[in-house]
Amino acid sequence: MILRSHARTAVLSMVTTLALGTLGAAPAEAAAAACSAAPDTKSAARVHGWGTPVWCDEFEDEYLDSADWVFYDSPGHAGKGRRTSQELYLGNGALYLHGLPDGTTAGLGARHAQSYGRWETRIRLYRGAGAYRPMALLWPNGGGGGEYSATREEIDFMGVYNDPSRQRADFFLETPKGGHELGYADVDMTKWHTYAVENSPAGVVGYLDGREWFRSSHSTRSPMSLCLQLDWFPGEGSNGEAWMEVDWVRIYPMNAGGDG
Numbered sequence: 001m002i003l004r005s006h007a008r009t010a011v012l013s014m015v016t017t018l019a020l021g022t023l024g025a026a027p028a029e030a031a032a033a034a035c036s037a038a039p040d041t042k043s044a045a046r047v048h049g050w051g052t053p054v055w056c057d058e059f060e061d062e063y064l065d066s067a068d069w070v071f072y073d074s075p076g077h078a079g080k081g082r083r084t085s086q087e088l089y090l091g092n093g094a095l096y097l098h099g100l101p102d103g104t105t106a107g108l109g110a111r112h113a114q115s116y117g118r119w120e121t122r123i124r125l126y127r128g129a130g131a132y133r134p135m136a137l138l139w140p141n142g143g144g145g146g147e148y149s150a151t152r153e154e155i156d157f158m159g160v161y162n163d164p165s166r167q168r169a170d171f172f173l174e175t176p177k178g179g180h181e182l183g184y185a186d187v188d189m190t191k192w193h194t195y196a197v198e199n200s201p202a203g204v205v206g207y208l209d210g211r212e213w214f215r216s217s218h219s220t221r222s223p224m225s226l227c228l229q230l231d232w233f234p235g236e237g238s239n240g241e242a243w244m245e246v247d248w249v250r251i252y253p254m255n256a257g258g259d260g
Contacts, residue, residue, distance in 0.1 A: 035250070044196035045120055045252060047210035053250040055112045059095045064088065064108070070225075072107035081232040083107045097230040099132045099242040107229035113141050116219075116254040119226045120196035120207075122247035123158060125189045130164040130237025134244040136195055138224035152176045153220040157197035157206050162237040166190050171206045171214040178218025185213045192247065199224065200254055226251060 072083035081103020099105035171183035206214030
């Protein structure tokens, strides 16, 4: 498990500065109750009536549990840099992923996988190195540790590619039969937004603040895990540090409310 107290003093000070006054810690019973329903009107789950999640993480506890998460400890994307749990931090009811200028960064994947369903997360980014790509994605079981998945399946339902100002959200879909499909939206990602995706036999739909912004008739078929990654692409953007702040994540079954 990743304990809140494992954060180094200097970095924890920066985390506190970034988050201070924006998110208050909720009592444990309130956090548990919040898991039963979508928490705000800009949630796709609330707008489209997805019902009760099968699993969520509010990041209100004192630790991240290894029973729920796979913590990356490996070379970074395409073998560049290093992913380590030492750059994961908890504070003020949020999870932070931190990337250092030398490519030491963080990533983790939920152990709760399903082939079809709905996934949603609330994220805020900070202006930072263009060489870092903040990502919320679906990847076959085990997390997005490699350059390509074994099944060639991937759904990036929140990505940033070489944009240090964090003003453009990218959507990426890769399926064995459908090839590569891309979408994007101009949005200030330094403010809080919810990002969601629905994967069904009929196709993939992406949502930004509850509104559809991507649709494809292709979809993935393998059991998929929700992953949070801060990926390093040296030489493909400005150098430096990067931060990614995650308020919560939720997973819904395909038949939970809505029209699915």
